[in-house]
Amino acid sequence: MIIPTFVQEKDANTSTVASISITFTSNNTAGNIIIIGTSSGNSMSGIADTAGNFYQRAVASGFGEEIWYAYNINGGANTVTVTWNGINFQNFCACEYSGVEKAFNPLDQTSIVNGSTTTTNNVGATVTPRFPYELVTCLMFANSSGLTPTGGFHQRYSFNSGQDMFMDLTPNTAASLTPTATMTSTSNWQNVVATFFPLLPIVSPTDAAFFGMT
Secondary structure: OEOOEEEEEEEEEEOOOOEEEEEOOOOEOOOOEEEEEEEOOOOEEEEEEOOOOOOEEEEEOOOOEEEEEEOOOOOEOOEEEEEEOOOOOEEEEEEEEEOEOOOOOOEEEEEEEEEEOOOOEEEOOOEOOOOOOOEEEEEEEEOOOOEEEOOOOEEEEEEOOOOEEEEEEOOOOOOOEOOEEEEOOOOEEEEEEEEEOEEOOOOOHHHHHHOOOO
16 A cells, blocks of 8 residues: 655635636646645636546535545646636645555545534544545635644645635544644634545456445
8 A cells, every 4th residue: 555645736816717727836747646625605617737637526515615636647747727607716726646546536535514613623524534544635614714734634725814724634544534623713614525545456446346446
């Protein structure tokens, strides 16, 4: 088993147009995964890039927070464009990782939670990965409050004084996990979580089907 590893991140934001783009600083590596975290008051129209990768939605909150991904990507220079169904305050981050399953769809678990709190603790959406060292990704939004990850999560992106935050973790056990963060003030919040299989020693489509990797 190969442990997923963060490679690079780029991000962009706008309040004036329906599409925005980023160009990765370094060439993408063939076989890696690109994971997109998006936040907006509008629904998503789609994602495309200049490398010809196929993007699919992993999870959406219904309130504008979504995680998308393209796996077993093509290598080389790459510009990613995200398009929404309208113009609002919208932003996204694009993260590249190595060590994620590429022979089959690596998406494992997803979870969504929306709420409010009278404390400064932001409770995330609980997931239970099926394998140790899965890549656990979480996109959080807090209305009028800055976010700081807790529980060992790594912040990869923060926007608007921390109101939007994308973070990840590769836990060494396949146990129930709840991404959490602290907030600078009490707030309404939304969280979406998606986990991805590490690169596994699967040798046949039958094995892949057994683990739900299709």
